[in-house]
Amino acid sequence: MKRALVIDDEPLARMVVLEYLQDFADRIEVLQECGDGFEGLKAIQQHQPDLVFLDVQMPKINGFEMLELVDQPPAVIFTTAYDEYAIKAFEAHAIDYLLKPFNKDRFHKAVEKYLAQAGAPAQQSKKTEDLLEAVSHSPAQHERIVVKTGTKVKIIPVQDVQYLQADDDYVSVFTQEGSYLKNKTMNFFEQMLDPRHFVRVHRSYMVAIQQITRIDPYEKDSHLAILKSGAKIPVSKTGYVKLKSVLGI
Amino acid sequence: MVWAALVIYIVHSFGFYWVVAGIDGLVSTILLAAACWLINNNLRYYQPGKGSYINLLIWCLALAGISAAGCRWILPYLNNDKIYINFLSQSLAIRFFGDFMAIGWMAMISMLWYSQLDHKETEKRRSEAEKLARDAELYNLRQQLQPHFLFNSLNSINALIGFKPDEARKMIHQLSDFLRGTLKKDDQLLVPLKDELLHLNLYLDIEKVRFGHRLETEISCDKRCDEAMLPTMLLQPIVENAIKFGLYDTTEKVIISIRAEIEGNQLIIMVQNPYDAQTSRPKGTGFGLRGVQRRLYLLFARNDLMETHANDDIFTTIIKIPQA
Numbered sequence: 001m002k003r004a005l006v007i008d009d010e011p012l013a014r015m016v017v018l019e020y021l022q023d024f025a026d027r028i029e030v031l032q033e034c035g036d037g038f039e040g041l042k043a044i045q046q047h048q049p050d051l052v053f054l055d056v057q058m059p060k061i062n063g064f065e066m067l068e069l070v071d072q073p074p075a076v077i078f079t080t081a082y083d084e085y086a087i088k089a090f091e092a093h094a095i096d097y098l099l100k101p102f103n104k105d106r107f108h109k110a111v112e113k114y115l116a117q118a119g120a121p122a123q124q125s126k127k128t129e130d131l132l133e134a135v136s137h138s139p140a141q142h143e144r145i146v147v148k149t150g151t152k153v154k155i156i157p158v159q160d161v162q163y164l165q166a167d168d169d170y171v172s173v174f175t176q177e178g179s180y181l182k183n184k185t186m187n188f189f190e191q192m193l194d195p196r197h198f199v200r201v202h203r204s205y206m207v208a209i210q211q212i213t214r215i216d217p218y219e220k221d222s223h224l225a226i227l228k229s230g231a232k233i234p235v236s237k238t239g240y241v242k243l244k245s246v247l248g249i
Numbered sequence: 250m251v252w253a254a255l256v257i258y259i260v261h262s263f264g265f266y267w268v269v270a271g272i273d274g275l276v277s278t279i280l281l282a283a284a285c286w287l288i289n290n291n292l293r294y295y296q297p298g299k300g301s302y303i304n305l306l307i308w309c310l311a312l313a314g315i316s317a318a319g320c321r322w323i324l325p326y327l328n329n330d331k332i333y334i335n336f337l338s339q340s341l342a343i344r345f346f347g348d349f350m351a352i353g354w355m356a357m358i359s360m361l362w363y364s365q366l367d368h369k370e371t372e373k374r375r376s377e378a379e380k381l382a383r384d385a386e387l388y389n390l391r392q393q394l395q396p397h398f399l400f401n402s403l404n405s406i407n408a409l410i411g412f413k414p415d416e417a418r419k420m421i422h423q424l425s426d427f428l429r430g431t432l433k434k435d436d437q438l439l440v441p442l443k444d445e446l447l448h449l450n451l452y453l454d455i456e457k458v459r460f461g462h463r464l465e466t467e468i469s470c471d472k473r474c475d476e477a478m479l480p481t482m483l484l485q486p487i488v489e490n491a492i493k494f495g496l497y498d499t500t501e502k503v504i505i506s507i508r509a510e511i512e513g514n515q516l517i518i519m520v521q522n523p524y525d526a527q528t529s530r531p532k533g534t535g536f537g538l539r540g541v542q543r544r545l546y547l548l549f550a551r552n553d554l555m556e557t558h559a560n561d562d563i564f565t566t567i568i569k570i571p572q573a
Contacts (some may be wrong), residue, residue: 012404012405012409012459013401013405013408019408036500039500081401083397102404
């Protein structure tokens with residue numbers, strides 16, 4: 001028996017999924033319905049489901065942002081009404097998605113496909129992570145960073161970010177209020193953030209250009225960027241070249 | 250003709266016979282006319298730029314020189330009188346000067362004329378281009394509202410068919426009425442607020458089915474506003490924005506309030522929705538609102554007809570529609 005969650009902000013949309021799932025009652029058990037990403041996140045952490053039916057557009061945090069916060073994403077079948085960018089991403093990563101309104105046949109196909117692949121959860125997880133990586137390029141994702149602090153979810157507008165620092169498998173996001181950990185790599189953020197506003201000045205640092213007040217020479221071939229907050233960020237040789245070209249000096 | 254008569258009269262007044270004066274007048278006028286024709290024709294196809302007026306001056310001088318020289322060489326063939334030839338060479342400077350004035354005058358007039366013509370042409374093209382761009386833009390603005398709403402509504406109907414067929418049927422009718430209303434509306438046209446609110450209510454009813462108990466609306470509209478005119482489909486994107494903002498920004502129940510009143514000769518509409526100051530994009534003008542502002546600008550050529558405020562977890566959008 002596989003355990004599933006249905007996450008969608010429209011009650012009727014959840015109802016369709018539940019109705020169609022009755023045909024799989026012997027193989028899939030629905031644990032819970034969730035009306036937004038927060039609830040969904042909590043339910044995923046709590047139940048560790050095998051499969052999630054997930055809407056993309058939802059209150060507070062969207063489906064992608066929710067998945068980013070999950071440590072080991074389950075298999076996902078996305079449901080969306082209209083989102084050109086997301087659909088391209090789904091296709092590119094062979095993850096199944098349902099375009100609303102979808103019919104029973106199409107739904108069956110998606111679920112059968114999942115059940116057939118269900119033996120290899122690691123592969124599913126990899127696919128989802130690749131998808132999130134791809135979606136992070138979308139313009140809509142450039143505006144904010146979603147992080148988890150304890151059990152709470154914090155949404156940081158990109159404008160509030162001062163700099164980012166790599167910490168092993170995590171990245172610390174520094175704002176005026178403090179720093180937040182996100183289990184993503186520096187490369188992820190380099191893809192996601194607007195290169196006109198954020199520069200990777202060092203293997204382990206990325207900095208918001210607007211925060212820089214001055215750049216001092218440091219040791220041989222390296223510099224220090226001094227931020228408004230007083231933080232000193234190391235700038236490598238190649239980082240300095242990048243910084244100069246973005247600042248136009 | 251006048252020029253010819255003038256020359257004839259002047260030459261005659263110097264004591265020559267009418268015939269002599271006549272020939273002189275005719276020849277110099279023909280030469281001058283040829284020069285004028287040349288410069289006029291030239292300017293029709295070539296408008297001098299700001300820096301090349303000096304070229305034009307040189308052209309005028311050259312042409313005046315040619316016509317004066319023409320008089321100097323042609324006229325002696327027609328009349329061998331010594332006194333006349335003497336008079337001719339003495340009057341050469343005057344002839345040159347006169348010709349130059351006439352050609353310069355001609356050049357100036359034709360330059361003004363053709364540049365005026367050119368100007369009118371560009372003006373016409375520009376206004377046409379503007380109209381085209383405006384049409385296309387309005388069309389796009391309208392299109393962009395649709396797909397998400399439409400597919401989600403169809404999905405809700407799909408759900409209702411299973412267990413509440415009557416409600417499904419009702420929603421299909423609401424959706425059709427709404428879409429029909431959207432299709433028949435011309436963006437340039439002004440409609441009474443009463444009609445627009447009717448249309449808006451169709452939209453809100455559909456959204457309420459979609460979002461269930463989470464969405465509530467309060468509409469208060471002064472009786473005097475009923476007949477006030479506003480551009481069609483202007484209100485809907487604002488309300489859509491409020492709903493999106495409200496529903497996607499909070500996870501609780503959302504009340505959208507819409508108030509309309511008349512102030513002076515302006516219709517003022519205020520739309521309010523709750524929002525979360527912590528998570529919202531700071532600018533707070535999504536695509537919908539930018540589109541509204543752009544439309545107001547295109548229709549009324551004013552940029553101050555829309556404003557937004559955000560305070561105390563309430564986001565307010567105010568639009569003002571000048572009444573004719």
